[in-house]
Amino acid sequence: MTTHIPQQDPDPAETAEWLDSMASVLESQGPERVSYLLSRMLSRAYKHGCELPFTATTPYINTIPPNKQPVYPGNREIERRIKSYIRWNAMAMVVRANRHSNGIGGHISTYASSATLYEVGFNHFFRATNDDQFGDVVFYQGHASPGIYARAFLEGRISEEKMNNFRREIAPGGGLSSYPHPWLMPEFWEFPTVSMGLASIMAIYQARFMEYLNDRSICKTKGRKVWAFIGDGECDEPETLGAITLASREKLDNLIFVINCNLQRLDGPVRGNGKIIQELEGIFRGAGWNVIKVIWGNDWDPLLEADKTGNLVKRMGEVVDGEYQKYTVSGGDYIREHFFGAYPDLLELVSNMSDGKLEKIRRGGHDPEKVFAAYQQAMQTTGMPTVILAKTVKGYGLGEAGEGRNITHSQKKLNEDELREFRTRFGIPIPDEDVASAPFYRPPQDSKEMQYLHDQRENLGGCVPQRQVKAKPLDTPDLEDYKEFLQGSGGREASTTMAFVRMLSQLLKDEKIGKYIVPIIPDESRTFGMEAMFRQFGIYAHSGQKYEPVDAENVLYYREARDGQMLEEGITEAGSMSSFIAAGTSYSTHGQYMIPMFIYYSMFGFQRIGDLIWAACDCRARGFMLGGTAGRTTLAGEGLQHQDGHSILNAIAFPTVRAYDPAFAYETAVIVIDGMKRMYQDEEEAIYYLTVGNENYEMPPMPDGSHEGILRGIYKYKTVKANNEIAHVQLFGSGAILNLVLSAQQILAEQYHVSSDVWSVTSYNELRRDAQSAQRWNMLHPDQPPRRCHFENALQGHDGPVIAASDYVCAVPEQVDPWVPGGMTVLGTDGFGRSEARDVLRRHFEVDAQCITIAALYRLSKDGRFQASDVARAIKDLGVDPEKTNPLYA
Numbered sequence: 031m032t033t034h035i036p037q038q039d040p041d042p043a044e045t046a047e048w049l050d051s052m053a054s055v056l057e058s059q060g061p062e063r064v065s066y067l068l069s070r071m072l073s074r075a076y077k078h079g080c081e082l083p084f085t086a087t088t089p090y091i092n093t094i095p096p097n098k099q100p101v102y103p104g105n106r107e108i109e110r111r112i113k114s115y116i117r118w119n120a121m122a123m124v125v126r127a128n129r130h131s132n133g134i135g136g137h138i139s140t141y142a143s144s145a146t147l148y149e150v151g152f153n154h155f156f157r158a159t160n161d162d163q164f165g166d167v168v169f170y171q172g173h174a175s176p177g178i179y180a181r182a183f184l185e186g187r188i189s190e191e192k193m194n195n196f197r198r199e200i201a202p203g204g205g206l207s208s209y210p211h212p213w214l215m216p217e218f219w220e221f222p223t224v225s226m227g228l229a230s231i232m233a234i235y236q237a238r239f240m241e242y243l244n245d246r247s248i249c250k251t252k253g254r255k256v257w258a259f260i261g262d263g264e265c266d267e268p269e270t271l272g273a274i275t276l277a278s279r280e281k282l283d284n285l286i287f288v289i290n291c292n293l294q295r296l297d298g299p300v301r302g303n304g305k306i307i308q309e310l311e312g313i314f315r316g317a318g319w320n321v322i323k324v325i326w327g328n329d330w331d332p333l334l335e336a337d338k339t340g341n342l343v344k345r346m347g348e349v350v351d352g353e354y355q356k357y358t359v360s361g362g363d364y365i366r367e368h369f370f371g372a373y374p375d376l377l378e379l380v381s382n383m384s385d386g387k388l389e390k391i392r393r394g395g396h397d398p399e400k401v402f403a404a405y406q407q408a409m410q411t412t413g414m415p416t417v418i419l420a421k422t423v424k425g426y427g428l429g430e431a432g433e434g435r436n437i438t439h440s441q442k443k444l445n446e447d448e449l450r451e452f453r454t455r456f457g458i459p460i461p462d463e464d465v466a467s468a469p470f471y472r473p474p475q476d477s478k479e480m481q482y483l484h485d486q487r488e489n490l491g492g493c494v495p496q497r498q499v500k501a502k503p504l505d506t507p508d509l510e511d512y513k514e515f516l517q518g519s520g521g522r523e524a525s526t527t528m529a530f531v532r533m534l535s536q537l538l539k540d541e542k543i544g545k546y547i548v549p550i551i552p553d554e555s556r557t558f559g560m561e562a563m564f565r566q567f568g569i570y571a572h573s574g575q576k577y578e579p580v581d582a583e584n585v586l587y588y589r590e591a592r593d594g595q596m597l598e599e600g601i602t603e604a605g606s607m608s609s610f611i612a613a614g615t616s617y618s619t620h621g622q623y624m625i626p627m628f629i630y631y632s633m634f635g636f637q638r639i640g641d642l643i644w645a646a647c648d649c650r651a652r653g654f655m656l657g658g659t660a661g662r663t664t665l666a667g668e669g670l671q672h673q674d675g676h677s678i679l680n681a682i683a684f685p686t687v688r689a690y691d692p693a694f695a696y697e698t699a700v701i702v703i704d705g706m707k708r709m710y711q712d713e714e715e716a717i718y719y720l721t722v723g724n725e726n727y728e729m730p731p732m733p734d735g736s737h738e739g740i741l742r743g744i745y746k747y748k749t750v751k752a753n754n755e756i757a758h759v760q761l762f763g764s765g766a767i768l769n770l771v772l773s774a775q776q777i778l779a780e781q782y783h784v785s786s787d788v789w790s791v792t793s794y795n796e797l798r799r800d801a802q803s804a805q806r807w808n809m810l811h812p813d814q815p816p817r818r819c820h821f822e823n824a825l826q827g828h829d830g831p832v833i834a835a836s837d838y839v840c841a842v843p844e845q846v847d848p849w850v851p852g853g854m855t856v857l858g859t860d861g862f863g864r865s866e867a868r869d870v871l872r873r874h875f876e877v878d879a880q881c882i883t884i885a886a887l888y889r890l891s892k893d894g895r896f897q898a899s900d901v902a903r904a905i906k907d908l909g910v911d912p913e914k915t916n917p918l919y920a
């Protein structure tokens with residue numbers, strides 16, 4: 031803040047001279063010359079220690095002055111009528127839904143405030159994808175969906191029956207989902223946006239991904255735009271503003287944000303005591319965006335023109351948002367007194383205007399000409415992204431039913447009077463006797479409105495939103511081609527991460543699919559041993575590499591390149607996941623399958639960015655997520671915040687995520703190659719999540735006959751027969767813990783005469799889903815021969831109690847407990863982590879070989895096959911302290 035610039039003018043005459051000379055340059059040479067002179071003067075003044083006013087914001091008026099406004103290319107009157115019908119239908123669908131099913135929800139006021147913002151876009155800007163072109167990518171504000179449906183209804187793309195079934199998707203004839211959900215409406219919606227904040231970050235990374243596709247000559251994306259419609263309240267979410275500097279840094283002039291500044295969120299004002307538009311302007315300007323404010327409608331132009339004292343602009347800047355909201359619900363007399371009344375010359379300015387006129391004077395976001403001017407300037411802006419801050423009224427047109435009221439966000443019911451008023455205000459040709467039932471209105475097909483509506487869309491290539499899949503399936507590699515990964519490490523030690531990275535390097539060179547792979551890393555390449563890829567495949571940088579890297583003479587130097595293949599995102603899992611979404615949905619957005627491989631610290635995945643992963647599933651993204659440094663005890667030393675023992679548990683809830691916890695290199699190879707085939711060749715909707723660890727051990731060769739079991743979740747890895755066998759147990763292990771299970775197998779045989787089968791469980795989640803599906807089918811078909819799940823089939827004929835150990839919380843293995851006769855004994859890593867060495871951690875969590883042995887013996891004792899006193903002795907012999915702290919609460 032500048033506090034030392036004097037507020038009082040000590041020499042008004044001198045000031046006037048300066049202002050006059052500026053005015054004369056303005057008149058003779060135009061604003062650019064003035065800007066130049068000012069910038070030279072400012073830098074000279076700064077050099078001499080003058081404090082300069084901080085200019086994050088500009089005055090509270092429109093960025094584009096009336097004289098720079100283009101002529102509106104459309105038919106305003108017809109567009110207004112079309113918009114009115116859409117407004118009505120959008121409102122009616124919510125009202126009707128709630129009459130049919132009280133409490134079903136829906137939103138009227140969001141679209142009511144943004145109708146003009148959308149309609150100008152639909153009539154003049156949003157290009158569609160068709161046989162000849164790929165269109166723009168539009169992220170619609172989730173709560174505005176009734177308006178988007180209502181337009182598609184006019185366009186004839188949504189039936190009346192479906193409109194009637196808004197929020198009742200299972201109704202006969204089908205319905206419409208509450209918000210944009212490609213999962214539920216795969217031919218309509220492209221991106222889910224209703225979780226506040228995600229549209230913004232997804233749009234930014236989408237725009238950057240389009241540049242990536244272009245720079246790598248995979249798809250031509252030049253000229254296409256990404257539009258993101260966002261709420262002003264939504265800007266409170268860190269995801270909304272957290273990535274905006276990427277957009278300016280990367281000069282994403284294909285990106286346009288439209289922030290609907292209706293000054294309200296759900297509970298009330300967004301910034302009652304401040305000004306959200308100014309706040310956002312400062313933030314975006316500071317971040318290097320082109321900011322266009324659309325605050326005032328054209329009714330204000332003559333007033334601003336007549337404002338010779340500057341008091342009108344001053345007053346506009348003084349009034350806080352809470353008060354502007356109050357003007358919305360007040361009469362013209364109130365506005366006259368409280369707004370214009372602050373200065374006598376302002377009262378004079380509006381002395382010829384009636385109260386009625388003052389009340390109706392519009393905000394910029396409701397003025398199509400102002401909105402058009404902003405959009406056009408945004409389209410023409412080069413070298414930077416644009417944000418349009420459009421001031422609107424929440425619940426515009428609802429009148430007493432909610433216009434500008436704090437309750438408006440949740441208003442879903444209009445009574446007969448309110449419906450009638452709405453109808454009259456927007457001139458909907460519905461007679462009085464029908465209005466109470468809030469019928470939908472569609473003008474006759476041969477009307478001027480319908481003709482115009484179709485013509486405008488045809489000019490832009492067709493209707494939007496529309497999700498189209500034009501990509502051709504990929505010819506994915508065969509496992510045969512990657513045989514080396516199945517043969518074991520031949521005595522050398524390696525981690526599953528190293529094995530995966532080695533395979534990734536090969537895949538990147540694969541003739542069939544190599545160039546479509548998009549490695550995505552949030553600043554962890556060195557952690558995962560991927561630095562060799564920097565030089566080989568390059569780090570994507572639109573501007574290339576403008577410096578000589580410090581390690582230039584190193585063979586593995588840090589190489590940035592315009593056609594670089596790796597997305598080195600810096601420390602942002604949210605940004606990385608947004609890139610994953612852009613790449614993973616490229617088959618629908620850009621007609622080209624891409625294969626994102628996002629590798630990150632597993633703790634910062636499902637736990638940190640679960641909502642983006644959920645959105646990825648919703649929009650049918652496909653790709654691989656690799657949870658690196660996985661396992662609560664496999665990542666040593668890092669402690670509570672890093673050691674992940676639950677990402678697999680979290681993954682259970684994501685229906686399209688197939689989560690695996692592989693132990694060996696060949697398992698990883700089998701899963702990745704099969705996953706590629708299933709997602710990109712067979713076109714299954716899935717995301718593969720694989721944990722990979724950093725513990726080094728020998729990678730064994732793939733046992734014969736294990737292929738199917740690896741993919742389905744379990745296969746028998748090794749049997750050991752004990753001398754003088756007293757019992758036989760089934761031991762389950764996953765990930766790095768499988769090695770400890772194998773050690774326990776030896777101890778059990780050698781010291782306790784217990785034989786065992788060791789099973790590698792690659793995915794409890796997949797086993798559970800398969801078992802659950804079989805069980806469900808059996809329950810619904812009780813009179814037919816029951817189906818058996820893979821888990822039951824695999825275990826058939828293998829007797830003895832089951833003991834399972836993993837590096838994850840017990841609930842992960844316990845998923846299959848209902849299908850284990852007699853139930854399982856499960857060891858896991860519930861509780862916080864510890865900064866410790868691997869072996870100490872494994873004892874702490876009681877998942878080491880000794881503890882697994884004890885669990886097996888105890889279980890045998892419960893089954894009457896082993897003496898309890900012998901278990902107690904074994905605990906002592908194996909050196910486990912029975913009084914040690916319980917890791918669950920430690």
Ligand SMILES: Cc1ncc(C[n+]2csc(CCOP(=O)(O)OP(=O)(O)O)c2C)c(N)n1
Binds near residue numbers: 173226263264265294
């Ligand atoms: C992450 C998240 N938190 C909360 C909500 C619930 N919610 C839905 S809309 C809304 C208010 C939206 O206000 P604003 O962004 O200003 O949009 P407007 O409707 O005013 O255009 C809230 C809190 C949500 N959808 N997503």
Ligand SMILES: [Mg+2]
Binds near residue numbers: 293
């Ligand atoms: Mg709002």
